[in-house]
Amino acid sequence: MHIAIDLDNTVLDATAAHVTYYNMASGKALTAADIQDFYIYRSYGWNREERDIVYAKHGHDIHWHSAPYPNAADMLQQLSLEHELSIITARPMLFRDVTIDWLNRHKFTYNNISFAENKLEACIAANVDILIDDAPHYAEEFARMRKPIILYDQPYNRAVTSEFVLRAADWAEVNRHIQRLATGSGK
Numbered sequence: 001m002h003i004a005i006d007l008d009n010t011v012l013d014a015t016a017a018h019v020t021y022y023n024m025a026s027g028k029a030l031t032a033a034d035i036q037d038f039y040i041y042r043s044y045g046w047n048r049e050e051r052d053i054v055y056a057k058h059g060h061d062i063h064w065h066s067a068p069y070p071n072a073a074d075m076l077q078q079l080s081l082e083h084e085l086s087i088i089t090a091r092p093m094l095f096r097d098v099t100i101d102w103l104n105r106h107k108f109t110y111n112n113i114s115f116a117e118n119k120l121e122a123c124i125a126a127n128v129d130i131l132i133d134d135a136p137h138y139a140e141e142f143a144r145m146r147k148p149i150i151l152y153d154q155p156y157n158r159a160v161t162s163e164f165v166l167r168a169a170d171w172a173e174v175n176r177h178i179q180r181l182a183t184g185s186g187k
Contacts, residue, residue, distance in 0.1 A: 001083045001084070001129040001130060001178070001181065001182055002083065002084040002086065002126065002127055002128050002129050002130075003079065003083050003084065003085050003086070003128070003129065003130050003131075003132065003178065004086045004087075004088045004119070004122075004123050004126070004128040004130070004131045004132070004133075005076065005085060005086070005087055005088070005110070005131075005132045005133075006087075006088065006089060006090075006119070006131070006132060006133040006134060006135070006138075006152075007087060007089045007091065007099070008066070008089070008090075008091070008134070009134040009152065009154055010069075010132055010133055010134045010152045011068060011069055011072040011073075011076070011108065012066040012067060012068050012069060012072070012102075013032070013066060013067045013068075013069060014062070014066050015032045015035050015040060015154075016032045016066075016067065017061075017062045017063070017065050017066040017067075018040045018062055019031065019032050019034075019035065019040070020062075020065070021054070021058035021061060021062050022040065022041070022044055022054060022058075024058070025054045025057070025058065026044050026046075026054075028044060030043060030044070035155070035156075036155045036156055037156050038134075038135060038136060038137075038154075038156040038157070041054075056094075059092075059094065059095055060095065060098050063091070063095050063098045063099060063102060064098050064101075064102060066102070068106045068108075069170070069171060070170070070171070071170070071171040071172065072108075072171050073106055073107050073108050073109070074171075075171040075172075075174065075175050076108055076109050076110065077107075077109045078175070079175070079178060080109040080110070080111070082182070083178070083182070084111050085109065085110045085111050086110065086111060086112050086113070086114060086126055086128065087103070087108075087110045087112070087113040087114070088113075088114045088116055088119050088122050088123065088126075088128075088131070089113070089114070089115055089116075090115075090116065090117050090119065090135075091115055092115070093115050096115060099113070099115075100113065114126070119131065119133070119135075119138050119141075120138070120141045120142065120145065123142075123147075129148075129181075130147070130148045130149065130150065130178070130181060131147070131148075131149045131150070132149070132150040132152060132168075132174060133149060133150075133151065133152065134151065134152040134153075134154045134157060135157070136151075136156060136157040136159070136160045139151045139157065139160045139162070139165050140160060140162075142164060142165075143160075143162035143163075143164040143165055146164060147164060148164050148166060148181060149164060149165055149166070150166045150167075150168050150174050150177050150178070151165050151166065151167050151168070152168055152174070153167055153168060153169045
């Protein structure tokens with residue numbers, strides 16, 4: 001199978017890193033547990049333009065200092081033995097180098113990487129069979145297209161339900177879903 005994998009809040013904890021730098025920029029003292037919105041900047045009362053200013057200043061550090069989720073790198077290494085793996089991230093190209101350096105530093109295995117805001121389009125173009133992501137809007141898009149998505153559980157995506165949405169709380173659960181899909185034993 002060809003598996004597409006998101007980065008932020010799927011293989012790594014982006015929320016904690018964003019909160020650290022957003023707190024520095026805002027003077028607030030939020031914690032990752034305070035974040036209940038996919039768009040973290042909304043918790044700071046910022047609009048998109050205000051967020052873009054902070055992100056341009058701190059984005060490199062945010063991405064470099066994000067911690068990988070337990071077992072994510074090992075699981076991708078294992079999956080790479082039987083599947084094609086594509087990283088598809090909505091990160092801006094501005095952060096391409098730090099992203100690749102971070103993946104190498106943490107020994108993540110993948111066949112190719114794409115920086116695309118429209119993940120559905122990128123996945124269709126690359127003939128992806130399944131996406132692993134945390135974003136509720138991507139999960140809904142994939143479900144409407146009747147394409148399976150493994151939704152990495154986050155507080156902001158729990159309202160998303162569909163027979164095509166397979167929820168995973170950790171990378172062992174991600175692996176179990178992939179094994180079932182690969183053997184054709186159900187969604």
